[in-house]
Amino acid sequence: MQRFLEIHFPTEDCVCPGCALGKMPNRAFPENERRASKPFELVHSDLKSFPVMSYRKFKYVITFYNDFTSHAWTMPLHSKAAAITAAKDFLEMVRIQHNVHVIGWMSDAGREYKSDLFD
Numbered sequence: 167m168q169r170f171l172e173i174h175f176p177t178e179d180c181v182c183p184g185c186a187l188g189k190m191p192n193r194a195f196p197e198n199e200r201r202a203s204k205p206f207e208l209v210h211s212d213l214k215s216f217p218v219m220s221y222r223k224f225k226y227v228i229t230f231y232n233d234f235t236s237h238a239w240t241m242p243l244h245s246k247a248a249a250i251t252a253a254k255d256f257l258e259m260v261r262i263q264h265n266v267h268v269i270g271w272m273s274d275a276g277r278e279y280k281s282d283l284f285d
Contacts, residue, residue: 178184202234206260208270213249233272272275 188199203210212232219225224242228249231238241252260268 179195202232202270205234206232206266206268207234208265208272209268210272212274213243213246230256 211229211234213226213228215226216224220242222242223244226243226246226248227240228243229238239256241255243249243252257268260266274275
């Protein structure tokens with residue numbers, strides 16, 4: 167008769183801090199207690215790339231996150247250059263559908279937002 171070893175499953179997270187930091191591509195933002203007090207007072211945005219191109223040939227996704235309502239919008243993009251058009255479309259959608267303007271914009275200051283058009 168074969169004896170089975172008893173398997174112990176940890177009840178708490180056991181990833182060492184060095185391993186966790188080694189897998190993080192960027193440093194985390196510091197905690198911020200400030201929150202928006204009305205819709206679209208602060209919108210967070212970021213551009214991420216997919217590891218593999220999608221069936222429809224999308225390589226990137228841009229996200230827009232409303233700090234007040236926690237509602238998020240995503241748009242698939244074929245290229246990084248399309249981020250400016252997606253941002254314009256988002257700002258126009260907010261203006262038309264919600265009858266307000268975005269007041270604050272938060273991003274990781276990546277190169278997707280570094281251009282004269284974004285300024």
